[in-house]
Amino acid sequence: MIRSAVRGVGSALPRRIMKNAEFEKLVDTSDEWIVQRTGIRQRHIAAEDETTVSLGEAAAHKALDAAGMTPDDIDMILLATSTPNNTFPASAVEIQERLGMRHGYAFDMQAVCTGFVYAVTTADLYIRGGMAKRILVIGSETFSRILDWEDRTTCVLFGDGAGALVLEAVEGKGTTADRGVLASSLRSDGTHREKLYVDGGPSTTGTVGHLRMEGREVFKHAVAMITDVVEDVFAKSGITADDLDWFVPHQANKRIIDASAKKLGIAEEKVIVTVHLHGNTSAASVPLALAHAVGEGKIKTGDLVLLEAMGGGFTWGAVLLRW
Numbered sequence: 234m235i236r237s238a239v240r241g242v243g244s245a246l247p248r249r250i251m252k253n254a255e256f257e258k259l260v261d262t263s264d265e266w267i268v269q270r271t272g273i274r275q276r277h278i279a280a281e282d283e284t285t286v287s288l289g290e291a292a293a294h295k296a297l298d299a300a301g302m303t304p305d306d307i308d309m310i311l312l313a314t315s316t317p318n319n320t321f322p323a324s325a326v327e328i329q330e331r332l333g334m335r336h337g338y339a340f341d342m343q344a345v346c347t348g349f350v351y352a353v354t355t356a357d358l359y360i361r362g363g364m365a366k367r368i369l370v371i372g373s374e375t376f377s378r379i380l381d382w383e384d385r386t387t388c389v390l391f392g393d394g395a396g397a398l399v400l401e402a403v404e405g406k407g408t409t410a411d412r413g414v415l416a417s418s419l420r421s422d423g424t425h426r427e428k429l430y431v432d433g434g435p436s437t438t439g440t441v442g443h444l445r446m447e448g449r450e451v452f453k454h455a456v457a458m459i460t461d462v463v464e465d466v467f468a469k470s471g472i473t474a475d476d477l478d479w480f481v482p483h484q485a486n487k488r489i490i491d492a493s494a495k496k497l498g499i500a501e502e503k504v505i506v507t508v509h510l511h512g513n514t515s516a517a518s519v520p521l522a523l524a525h526a527v528g529e530g531k532i533k534t535g536d537l538v539l540l541e542a543m544g545g546g547f548t549w550g551a552v553l554l555r556w
C-alpha cells in the first residue's frame with residue numbers, strides 16, 4: 234500500500250525575540266506569572282516585512298533542502314494558517330509563486346491550532362488517493378497581528394513562526410513497521426466557538442478582528458480532547474504509549490502538555506517541548522517542534538512519532554507516523 238513518508242523538515246522564525254519581561258511594560262503581568270502558568274519564556278514577533286507567506290516560504294525552502302528536493306519535485310502545497318496574508322488569494326498560492334512553481338496546485342487549510350494535524354492528515358489522503366506524489370505541508374502563522382496587545386490574558390501567550398514537511402508517496406507493507414503516516418484522528422465541535430475565536434472577519438465586521446479566549450475554559454477541555462484523539466489513533470493502529478519514540482504535542486501550555494502525557498502514560502523523556510522558546514504559534518507549533526527535535530538529533534529515521542493539537546472551533550486531532 235502507498236504511505237506518505239517524511240522526507241524533510243524545516244522551520245523559520247521572525248528575527249525579533251520578545252522575552253516575557255517586555256510585557257511587564259505593556260500590561261499588568263510578570264515574567265513569573267507567565268512562566269508558572271504557561272512555561273513560556275519568549276516568543277518571536279514578526280516585523281512588518283515578515284509575513285505568513287515569507288515565513289512559510291523560508292520554512293519550505295529548508296524542508297526542501299533537507300529532503301534534497303527542489304520546488305520542481307513538488308505537486309501540491311498545503312498551508313495550515315489562520316493568519317493568511319490576505320483574505321484571498323490563498324497564502325499557499327503566494328508561496329507557490331515565490332518558490333517559482335508554475336505547476337501543481339496549492340491551497341490553505343484553516344483549523345486554527347489543529348491546522349497542521351488536519352493538513353498532514355489531508356496530505357496523506359491526497360497521496361494515498363493518487364492526487365499527488367510529493368506534498369509540501371506548511372504551518373505558518375503571524376498571530377501577533379491579531380492579538381489585542383492590551384489584553385494580558387491573551388497577548389502573552391502567542392508567537393509567530395513557520396514549519397514545513399515534505400511528504401512523499403512510498404510503497405509500504407501495510408504494517409506499523411512502514412515509514413509514513415500510520416493513523417489519524419480528527420474532531421471538531423462548534424458549540425465551543427465562543428471560548429476561542431477572532432471577533433472580526435470579511436463576512437461579518439469587514440475587519441481582521443482580535444483573538445478572544447476564555448483560557449480557563451479552553452484549559453478545562455484540552456486534556457480530555459487530546460487524550461480522546463490519541464486513544465483513537467492507538468486503537469486504530471494497535472500502537473501503545475510504550476511503543477512511541479516521541480510525543481510532539483501542540484505547544485500552548487506546558488501544564489497541558491504535562492497533564493496530557495501523564496494521562497496517556499507517555500514517559501517525560503519522550504515529550505518534545507518548545508513552548509518556552511516559541512509560545513503558542515497555532516498551526517506552526519507542531520512543525521516548529523518537529524524541526525527543533527530533528528535539529529537536536531532526537532527524532533531519527535524509523536522513529537515512531539505522535540503528533541496532536543487542540544484549538545479554536547474547537548478542533549482537535551492526532552497523527553501517528555513513523556519518521
Ligand code: UT7
Pocket residue numbers: 261262263266267270271346385386387389447448449450451452455485486489513515543544545
Ligand atoms: O492553542 C489553543 C488552545 N489554547 C490553549 O490551550 C490555552 C489554554 N488555557 C491556558 O493555557 C490557561 O488557561 C491560561 C494560561 C490562559 C491561563 O492560566 P490559568 O491558570 O487558567 O489562569 P486563569 O485564567 O484562571 O487566571 C488566573 C488569574 C486571574 O486572576 P483572578 O481572577 O484569579 O484574580 C487572571 O485575571 O490570573 C490572572 N491573569 C494574569 N495575571 C498576570 C490572567 N492573565 C494574566 C497575566 N498576568 N498575563
